Amino acid sequence: MTHRHKLWAALxxxxxxxxxxxxxxxxxPYDFAAQNRxxxxxxxxxxxxxxxxxxxxxxxxxxxxxxxxxSADGYAVDQARVYPMRFFSRGSAYRFGRVLPxxxxxxxxxxxxxxxxxxxxxxxxxxxxxxxxxxxxSLMAGWIAAALxxxxxxxxxxxxxxxGGWIDQILMRGGELFLALPWLYLLFAVRAELPLHxxxxxxxxxxxxxMGLVGWARPARLIRGVVLxxxxxxxxxxxxxxxxxxxxxxxRHVLPQTYGVILTQITLLIPQYVLAEVxxxxxxxxxxxxxxxxxxxxxxxQQYYVLSSFWWMFLPAxxxxxxxxxxxxxxxxLQERLASVPL
Amino acid sequence: xxxxxxxxxxxxxxxxxxxxxxFALLQLAPGDYFDSMRLNPQISSQALAGMRSQYGLDQxxxxxxxxxxxxxxxxxxxxxxxxxxPVGPVLRLRARNTLVLSGTATLFAWxxxxxxxxxxxxxxxxxxxxxxxxxxxxxxTVPDLVVFLGLLLLAIRTxxxxxxxxxxxxxxxxxxxxxxKDLARHLILPALAVALVSVPILIRHIRAAMVEAxxxxxxxxxxxxxxxxxRLLFRYALPAASNPLISLAGFSVATMLSASALAEIVLGWxxxxxxxxxxxxxxxxxxxxxxxxxxxxxxxxxxxxxxxLLFASDPRIRVE
Numbered sequence: 089m090t091h092r093h094k095l096w097a098a099l100x101x102x103x104x105x106x107x108x109x110x111x112x113x114x115x116x117p118y119d120f121a122a123q124n125r126x127x128x129x130x131x132x133x134x135x136x137x138x139x140x141x142x143x144x145x146x147x148x149x150x151x152x153x154x155x156x157x158x159s160a161d162g163y164a165v166d167q168a169r170v171y172p173m174r175f176f177s178r179g180s181a182y183r184f185g186r187v188l189p190x191x192x193x194x195x196x197x198x199x200x201x202x203x204x205x206x207x208x209x210x211x212x213x214x215x216x217x218x219x220x221x222x223x224x225x226s227l228m229a230g231w232i233a234a235a236l237x238x239x240x241x242x243x244x245x246x247x248x249x250x251x252g253g254w255i256d257q258i259l260m261r262g263g264e265l266f267l268a269l270p271w272l273y274l275l276f277a278v279r280a281e282l283p284l285h286x287x288x289x290x291x292x293x294x295x296x297x298x299m300g301l302v303g304w305a306r307p308a309r310l311i312r313g314v315v316l317x318x319x320x321x322x323x324x325x326x327x328x329x330x331x332x333x334x335x336x337x338x339x340r341h342v343l344p345q346t347y348g349v350i351l352t353q354i355t356l357l358i359p360q361y362v363l364a365e366v367x368x369x370x371x372x373x374x375x376x377x378x379x380x381x382x383x384x385x386x387x388x389x390q391q392y393y394v395l396s397s398f399w400w401m402f403l404p405a406x407x408x409x410x411x412x413x414x415x416x417x418x419x420x421x422l423q424e425r426l427a428s429v430p431l
Numbered sequence: 432x433x434x435x436x437x438x439x440x441x442x443x444x445x446x447x448x449x450x451x452x453x454f455a456l457l458q459l460a461p462g463d464y465f466d467s468m469r470l471n472p473q474i475s476s477q478a479l480a481g482m483r484s485q486y487g488l489d490q491x492x493x494x495x496x497x498x499x500x501x502x503x504x505x506x507x508x509x510x511x512x513x514x515x516x517p518v519g520p521v522l523r524l525r526a527r528n529t530l531v532l533s534g535t536a537t538l539f540a541w542x543x544x545x546x547x548x549x550x551x552x553x554x555x556x557x558x559x560x561x562x563x564x565x566x567x568x569x570x571x572t573v574p575d576l577v578v579f580l581g582l583l584l585l586a587i588r589t590x591x592x593x594x595x596x597x598x599x600x601x602x603x604x605x606x607x608x609x610x611x612k613d614l615a616r617h618l619i620l621p622a623l624a625v626a627l628v629s630v631p632i633l634i635r636h637i638r639a640a641m642v643e644a645x646x647x648x649x650x651x652x653x654x655x656x657x658x659x660x661x662r663l664l665f666r667y668a669l670p671a672a673s674n675p676l677i678s679l680a681g682f683s684v685a686t687m688l689s690a691s692a693l694a695e696i697v698l699g700w701x702x703x704x705x706x707x708x709x710x711x712x713x714x715x716x717x718x719x720x721x722x723x724x725x726x727x728x729x730x731x732x733x734x735x736x737x738x739x740l741l742f743a744s745d746p747r748i749r750v751e
Contacts, residue, residue: 261448264445265445265448265449265452268445268449268727268730268731269449269685269723269726269727269730270685270686270688270689270692270726270727270730271685271689272688272689272692272693272704273688273689273692273707273722273723273726273727274723276707276708276711276719276723277453277456277719277720277723278456279711280456280710280711280714280716280719281456363574363575363576366574366576367576367693370576371696371708372712373708373711373712386576386580389580389583390697392587392594395580395583395584395587396587396588402580402581402584405576405577405580405581406577408574408577409572409573409574409577412572412573412574413572416571416572
């Protein structure tokens, strides 16, 4: 597999992941807020092809659950109740792609039956659906914060690298301040400025903006380095010799040379900010309960009894690993590809 | 000597800048601790104003910064609103715990990373190198939070490690030796956790530095002289590779502090991390700023220490 194939594979999988999360309403069988008060902490539902008599069914089915105080997790399979799986089934209403009202779901089971791919939480909410919906908030937080950091990083880095002198000194010393603090402490310090309860969208966006503001120093430094060498290239000097304005030289000749650094920084910054949001929400300092996010989902693990008795509550944490793996693989492939292609 | 003076001045300037930043943080915070009391019908507005002036919240900005800075120079970091007392004693205890944790974790991490890094570098592109390369990449992609939660799960399920706190009540005060043993038992899990998340980067850097040293011309010459492999590795290559590694040790203080803050919270070690979250949740802003400042002091001290070590180990720096 060449660099190119690796890069395209990683990018294609990333697009798939984002599509899954963006169309969460379609891929998730239930709404993230739908509670099943009689099915709290239900284990993942097993999907069967063979019935009790050993006959094969082309259409997979699930059994119902009944309470059973003698079993470890409090539930037992009720083989008398059989619910065949339906694909493209009608279910709870949502907005397809956030616009089109729809009730179509990729899969589901007939109504009194329930299909929990990853089990349920303390309120009997389907963890799989919560994970998909939670990705919306977490990934969006990552994207917005990364975009913000990069925007500031590009402006500051270009100014510092292009003009040099005291502008460079002031901007880069200021950046050092942000690099000098351990990032978690810095994040917490800036978080302390915002209201405690993050419920409304505006406040959440403010939090994301703050996360983005905290991390501008590293991209700024890298971009400054590229600009420093870019402004000495012959064609840039020639353009300046012809009397091109600073603005023209920066936009037409200098900035295009930074695109490699910017692309790799995007793929590195997004997972970093997703993690920042997850960490804050996990600690109860980010998105809070009614808003689904990966962090609030993991927050349930802070209770020891949840960790010790219900193993499926750990599944969202494990599912985070491939998400980060994809981003890092993309960053890796991008770096290799850029190194192999001369500018 | 000039080099050292430069480093110290740089560190001081950085700390002063961070104190400005911290104070700005104090001032920017919307509302203060007493705002929540305004809704309480039992506290009159006069009493509230009295409390504000008692804590100096009614003074103009420059005076507050001056007071705060002089107090800081006297080693006083302000008053915790929540505990109605100075920040210092609480902070000292928690800072000690954090230092114990991150110190042990640093030790674990380097003890783990050094042999692995050197091993990978000597067997470059061999199976051991490939294995460790894969292992470090895998460990790097798992978020810290997930690693910590996984270890917590392991500890709860197996009962190999005690979870939460730093000592067991029952064995408290049974003598110095049993106390130390108890502390070590509680320390192992969080220290292992922090070491585990910081070790992959260390391994990568150690390997890179060693590979560079092993491929340098002077080492090839030494090998040509027929010097034994082990002597070559430890007497020749390792000192040559130590320069970037010492800088790395300075830089890794930051990641170590962040990682141990999160590990403290998840695994219940009573350090600065949990205190910081508590103080944010109770809007105890002086405590927040004191903790952030303290973390930056640790960081600057770590970097300064690395510079000192570099000065001692690298003759090139001394000559300059």
